[in-house]
Amino acid sequence: MNAISEQGLKAPAVKLLINGQFVESKTTEWREVINPATQEVLARVPFATQDEINQAVAAAKEAFKTWRKTPIGARARIFLKYQELIRANMKELAALLTAEQGKTLPDAEGDVFRGLEVVEHAASVGNLQLGELANNVANGVDTYTLLQPLGVCAGITPFNFPAMIPLWMFPMAIATGNTFVLKPSEQDPMVTMRLCELALEAGIPAGVLNVIHGGEMAVNAICDHPDIKAVSFVGSTKVGTHVYNRASLAGKRVQCMMGAKNHAIVLPDANKEQTLNAIAGASFGAAGQRCMALPVVVLVGEAQKWLPELVEKAKTLKVSAGTEQGADLGPVISCSALSRIEGLIERGVADGAKLELDGRKPNVPGFEKGNFVGPTIFSGVKPGMAIYDQEIFGPVLCVVEAATLEEAIEFINANPNGNGTAIFTQSGAAAHKFQEDIDVGQVGINVPIPVPVPLFSFSGSRASKLGDLGPYGKQVILFYTQTKTVTARWFDDQSTGGLNTTISLK
Numbered sequence: 001m002n003a004i005s006e007q008g009l010k011a012p013a014v015k016l017l018i019n020g021q022f023v024e025s026k027t028t029e030w031r032e033v034i035n036p037a038t039q040e041v042l043a044r045v046p047f048a049t050q051d052e053i054n055q056a057v058a059a060a061k062e063a064f065k066t067w068r069k070t071p072i073g074a075r076a077r078i079f080l081k082y083q084e085l086i087r088a089n090m091k092e093l094a095a096l097l098t099a100e101q102g103k104t105l106p107d108a109e110g111d112v113f114r115g116l117e118v119v120e121h122a123a124s125v126g127n128l129q130l131g132e133l134a135n136n137v138a139n140g141v142d143t144y145t146l147l148q149p150l151g152v153c154a155g156i157t158p159f160n161f162p163a164m165i166p167l168w169m170f171p172m173a174i175a176t177g178n179t180f181v182l183k184p185s186e187q188d189p190m191v192t193m194r195l196c197e198l199a200l201e202a203g204i205p206a207g208v209l210n211v212i213h214g215g216e217m218a219v220n221a222i223c224d225h226p227d228i229k230a231v232s233f234v235g236s237t238k239v240g241t242h243v244y245n246r247a248s249l250a251g252k253r254v255q256c257m258m259g260a261k262n263h264a265i266v267l268p269d270a271n272k273e274q275t276l277n278a279i280a281g282a283s284f285g286a287a288g289q290r291c292m293a294l295p296v297v298v299l300v301g302e303a304q305k306w307l308p309e310l311v312e313k314a315k316t317l318k319v320s321a322g323t324e325q326g327a328d329l330g331p332v333i334s335c336s337a338l339s340r341i342e343g344l345i346e347r348g349v350a351d352g353a354k355l356e357l358d359g360r361k362p363n364v365p366g367f368e369k370g371n372f373v374g375p376t377i378f379s380g381v382k383p384g385m386a387i388y389d390q391e392i393f394g395p396v397l398c399v400v401e402a403a404t405l406e407e408a409i410e411f412i413n414a415n416p417n418g419n420g421t422a423i424f425t426q427s428g429a430a431a432h433k434f435q436e437d438i439d440v441g442q443v444g445i446n447v448p449i450p451v452p453v454p455l456f457s458f459s460g461s462r463a464s465k466l467g468d469l470g471p472y473g474k475q476v477i478l479f480y481t482q483t484k485t486v487t488a489r490w491f492d493d494q495s496t497g498g499l500n501t502t503i504s505l506k
């Protein structure tokens, strides 16, 4: 954990949210929230104590008793109000997000907006939480299902989408009748807290949404707590695998959306200009800190000749603070992330890849202290090189060559990750083969970042995901509910009995 500086001691404390109250933690462990473009300390975030974590879970458990009985329509109306409040505060939310996370203001609005779409969907969750009924499964017998909420659910979120990912979680969990304990990223919790304030303003009752802060200890406490029934995690593969194993062992439902190394295939029949623009945006935008970024491009056949143009395009991108007009990519989240990325670039060179564009130490006037690294491109990249084997999570693109589409598909399927992928082509047959044969959760056809809208669920396969059901969308209804089947028999002569009862009551 970072030591707290003089400036940090004076910075405002991020609050916990327990039973409807924003309270200051009694912990002695704090960490600074730092603007990655300037190193200004914006706030200090507490690492909640075990006692505070227990209080948050206890509040959620108590609130569940009444929240689970709240009619679907009443729950839905809160989310209708919530989406309105998020819209009304969009600019403020985006500014807060840019200050603590670094991404450009338009990207920050996109982050909030993609979460807002899930809130809108949560407002219509009644349509999805319907049971099924089979009439007359035996003489006088019907069987039907109830999709009942589980109880206290928890969410653990990463730094790179501090608005969207918390909004993937608590709105759907709460709309389906659960109560929630959220543990945001300790690196940028401020916009998440503002979103929680707005959720309370929209009418979410005390105890239904709670927030604790912290790192490893808080996450382990969530995994182990006997009153938490389900855990949704988004973050790295290493931590997600640990959470999946630990929380499953404690008998919880768990879903973990994890790390990525997404590849795009470029076929020579693709529209060159659109493809190169799409790749530059998806590889370097948000400084590469997206789980759906495109850090590997496989150029097939003649498309290999496009590399110099891709390099030229990447050179035109403007690296600056997210608040600056025209900035295409902002800083990476922390000084340690910056040195890890720079170290990997160094290893790429040492491993024999060709550094086509070196983005290290860019000149960013006015923001000399920022954690900046510009677009970087390697060609001749091979499995076994650290820049290929590791998730860099920075604006670094690895270019690989393949002779055929089949070879490119085989190459992607041999990578352990399966989060997202894309193909660029004008051939329907090639696109169809790709969608059928690729073992990746989210497939784009001439779409570089194919994140599904909330009518569907976010997905992922192999090392990128553990658990069967995705966050948000249709699948998450099953994740956040227990299916109960009811088999009921009513005898015809009992209807007369009912009549008799009425008579006897007179």
Ligand code: NAD
Pocket: 156, 157, 158, 159, 160, 161, 183, 184, 185, 186, 214, 215, 216, 217, 219, 220, 234, 235, 236, 237, 239, 240, 242, 257, 258, 259, 260, 290, 291, 391, 393, 419, 458, 460, 464
């Ligand atoms: P991270 O795994 O370091 O942190 C995620 C959460 O786990 C945070 O809340 C953090 O406090 C907690 N944590 C960190 N170290 C821990 C430990 N040792 N034990 C227990 N908990 C711990 O991830 P990050 O760096 O914040 O986010 C980037 C990662 O998230 C990337 O790997 C990215 O691909 C992934 N990601 C995946 C998706 C997806 O949907 N698949 C979406 C966004 C980000």
